[in-house]
Amino acid sequence: MAKPKFYITTPIYYVNARPHLGHTYTTVVADTIARYKRMRGYDVVLLTGTDEHGQKVERAAKAAGVSPQEFADRISAEYRALWRELDLPVDRFVRTTEPRHERAVQMLFRKAQDQGYVYKGGYEGQYCVFDEMYVDEPLSGNLCPECKRPTERVREENYFFKLSAFQDRLLELYEKQPDFIQPDTRRNEVLAFVRGGLRDLSISRTSFKWGIPWPGEEKHIFYVWSDALTSYMTGVGYADDEVEFEKYWPADMHLIGKEILRFHAVYWPAFLMAAGEALPKRVFAHGWWLFADEKMSKSRGNMQYPQPIARVLGIDALRYFLLRDMVFGQDGNFSRDALLTRYNSDLANGLGNLTSRTITMIEQYLGGRVPARNPKEENDRDREVAELQRGTCEEVLRYYESYDFSRALESIWSLIAEIDKYLVEFQPWVLVKEKSKWGRLEMVLYTAYDALRVVTLLAHPVLPHATQKIWEQLGNSTPLASQMLGNDLTVGHKQGGHVNKPEGVFPRVDKKEAFERIEAMEEEIRNPASTTPAASGSTAGAAPAGAAAGPAKIGIEDFAKIEMRVGVVKSAERVAGADKLLKLLVDIGEEVRQVVAGIATSYAPEDLIGKKVVVVANLAPRKLRGVESNGMIVAASVAPDGRPVLCTFTEDVPAGARLK
Ligand code: ME8
Numbered sequence: 001m002a003k004p005k006f007y008i009t010t011p012i013y014y015v016n017a018r019p020h021l022g023h024t025y026t027t028v029v030a031d032t033i034a035r036y037k038r039m040r041g042y043d044v045v046l047l048t049g050t051d052e053h054g055q056k057v058e059r060a061a062k063a064a065g066v067s068p069q070e071f072a073d074r075i076s077a078e079y080r081a082l083w084r085e086l087d088l089p090v091d092r093f094v095r096t097t098e099p100r101h102e103r104a105v106q107m108l109f110r111k112a113q114d115q116g117y118v119y120k121g122g123y124e125g126q127y128c129v130f131d132e133m134y135v136d137e138p139l140s141g142n143l144c145p146e147c148k149r150p151t152e153r154v155r156e157e158n159y160f161f162k163l164s165a166f167q168d169r170l171l172e173l174y175e176k177q178p179d180f181i182q183p184d185t186r187r188n189e190v191l192a193f194v195r196g197g198l199r200d201l202s203i204s205r206t207s208f209k210w211g212i213p214w215p216g217e218e219k220h221i222f223y224v225w226s227d228a229l230t231s232y233m234t235g236v237g238y239a240d241d242e243v244e245f246e247k248y249w250p251a252d253m254h255l256i257g258k259e260i261l262r263f264h265a266v267y268w269p270a271f272l273m274a275a276g277e278a279l280p281k282r283v284f285a286h287g288w289w290l291f292a293d294e295k296m297s298k299s300r301g302n303m304q305y306p307q308p309i310a311r312v313l314g315i316d317a318l319r320y321f322l323l324r325d326m327v328f329g330q331d332g333n334f335s336r337d338a339l340l341t342r343y344n345s346d347l348a349n350g351l352g353n354l355t356s357r358t359i360t361m362i363e364q365y366l367g368g369r370v371p372a373r374n375p376k377e378e379n380d381r382d383r384e385v386a387e388l389q390r391g392t393c394e395e396v397l398r399y400y401e402s403y404d405f406s407r408a409l410e411s412i413w414s415l416i417a418e419i420d421k422y423l424v425e426f427q428p429w430v431l432v433k434e435k436s437k438w439g440r441l442e443m444v445l446y447t448a449y450d451a452l453r454v455v456t457l458l459a460h461p462v463l464p465h466a467t468q469k470i471w472e473q474l475g476n477s478t479p480l481a482s483q484m485l486g487n488d489l490t491v492g493h494k495q496g497g498h499v500n501k502p503e504g505v506f507p508r509v510d511k512k513e514a515f516e517r518i519e520a521m522e523e524e525i526r527n528p529a530s531t532t533p534a535a536s537g538s539t540a541g542a543a544p545a546g547a548a549a550g551p552a553k554i555g556i557e558d559f560a561k562i563e564m565r566v567g568v569v570k571s572a573e574r575v576a577g578a579d580k581l582l583k584l585l586v587d588i589g590e591e592v593r594q595v596v597a598g599i600a601t602s603y604a605p606e607d608l609i610g611k612k613v614v615v616v617a618n619l620a621p622r623k624l625r626g627v628e629s630n631g632m633i634v635a636a637s638v639a640p641d642g643r644p645v646l647c648t649f650t651e652d653v654p655a656g657a658r659l660k
Pocket of ligand 1: 010011012013014015021022023025026051228229230255256257258259260287288289290295296297
């Protein structure tokens with residue numbers, strides 16, 4: 001019998017800036033769901049991609065001094081490289097600048113137009129370029145109600161979509177399919193919005209050119225959201241491959257962040273209804289990763305990147321943290337400290353330690369032979385643990401079904417803690433000393449082995465690499481991913497088999513050292529000019545300095561927050577092990593500061609003594625390669641390789657003078 005299909009999508013990400021931890025989160029969740037569904041017997045297709053048209057991208061390209069296509073090529077490649085680096089296999093990757101996508105968009109809206117749902121009109125109102133969204137009711141000062149940025153006045157001829165005609169049909173959809181929008185809180189927001197009445201939506205733009213052409217029109221291009229949403233169909237053959245499209249459409253799940261729910265739960269089903277196409281089965285809007293209580297985003301400049309975490313702690317540690325520390329659907333605060341604490345407690349001391357002690361004891365006490373259950377030696381406590389194991393399986397599968405990964409992991413880790421306790425209780429290292437207790441010893445090791453086997457199966461969708469290694473150590477040679485995950489978890493207990501050499505899966509890390517290494521790599525991604533050898537060779541670090549778009553405009557009051565002063569370099573030396581960093585002592589008038597600067601490729605330490613430099617004096621102290629930096633030296637980053645060139649003054653200026 002053919003496998004049932006499961007088609008899951010992430011948003012297709014804008015190419016105005018490089019991927020960060022927020023984008024990674026969605027793709028990791030989608031990948032975990034995909035891995036889980038495969039272990040439940042589904043034929044899974046996971047789609048992601050890049051959203052390359054629109055004013056936001058056009059402007060970002062302009063700021064970087066390249067064509068929109070060149071800019072899109074660069075960032076789209078970064079996304080693909082990141083998913084490869086993090087071993088997030090993508091079945092379909094759609095770029096909205098591909099010809100097949102152009103065909104799909106034109107076909108979908110031609111169908112809607114043929115049904116009488118598209119008409120020509122004129123739009124005059126506010127538009128938020130950041131959200132690529134028309135703003136009917138801006139906040140005072142014409143600010144966007146979503147992102148609070150200034151909106152722009154737009155007056156143009158447009159094609160309109162008769163969204164107003166879909167209010168009742170949408171309400172009926174939400175009613176008949178209560179799980180169309182998940183979680184429920186989000187569903188209520190959408191219901192309130194739609195009940196409040198829907199206005200027709202402008203779906204073409206004429207004031208700029210970076211988009212898919214509207215057939216038969218010279219000036220019109222598709223509005224970026226009508227373009228982007230259609231990518232979910234492009235990826236499975238719409239307008240190109242009927243067999244493939246029949247097989248996979250409609251999508252079973254659109255996984256998105258909560259800020260783009262309206263586009264997915266209101267506009268998208270309405271477009272599809274208008275064109276007579278089937279509707280996706282579910283839209284799941286997850287919460288945001290916050291950093292210091294603010295949404296992580298490029299414009300706030302508080303993004304965190306996934307590569308340093310994956311390179312220092314491993315891909316699985318990154319996945320574990322993202323899924324364990326954010327309750328799916330809610331917001332979560334990201335902290336490196338919490339990440340490292342979790343790593344050591346849950347992964348190194350928890351799963352890692354249980355694995356190495358169990359396998360080592362089996363090697364040493366049983367000559368590596370996989371322990372067998374011995375009913376004569378079984379006591380109530382063993383039965384209690386076996387019962388807990390069964391209960392954990394049921395519970396974890398239930399949580400996985402509702403995509404509640406945080407609780408699923410909590411449940412698996414309770415079993416790990418229980419087995420740790422059990423081993424301390426029955427002390428195999430004491431039982432082994434008396435031959436008469438060897439039967440009991442085997443029963444105890446059996447219980448631990450079997451629990452570890454089940455933990456490995458259950459944790460696989462979240463920790464694919466570590467669990468595969470443990471699976472092999474347990475004596476299995478088949479890929480863990482090919483195992484079925486169901487209520488009968490008897491697979492993988494190799495009666496009569498042998499365990500393999502224990503090998504550390506999650507080595508303990510020194511928190512301080514790991515923190516500094518992650519921070520140094522983050523710094524390199526953020527500011528490639530200060531590249532340190534530890535981070536070299538990275539995908540993100542390899543991107544040119546101008547790859548990200550220019551920052552959003554700030555008011556003078558924001559600029560006034562930055563305290564820049566003239567400094568005189570008193571001493572300079574290289575930072576050990578970092579061939580781009582110099583440690584400087586700089587006189588900034590009232591005090592002498594230690595500042596670490598990524599300028600060693602352009603300046604020899606001895607040439608800097610007495611030089612006047614510009615110092616950002618009120619930057620929070622941070623450590624680069626373990627050396628505290630109390631401020632930042634301002635330098636131009638010169639293309640093509642981001643070579644730093646220091647600012648100088650044409651006249652004599654005293655140390656401490658403020659720059660304004
Ligand atoms: O909105 N926390 O693209 P985008 C969690 N191109 N997830 C986050 C996040 C955070 N702090 N920041 C970003 C677009 N995300 C459109 C989508 S779809 C047809 C078009 C994730 O690059 C989350 O999934 O702004 C969010 O919805 C998405 O990235 C936004 O990516």
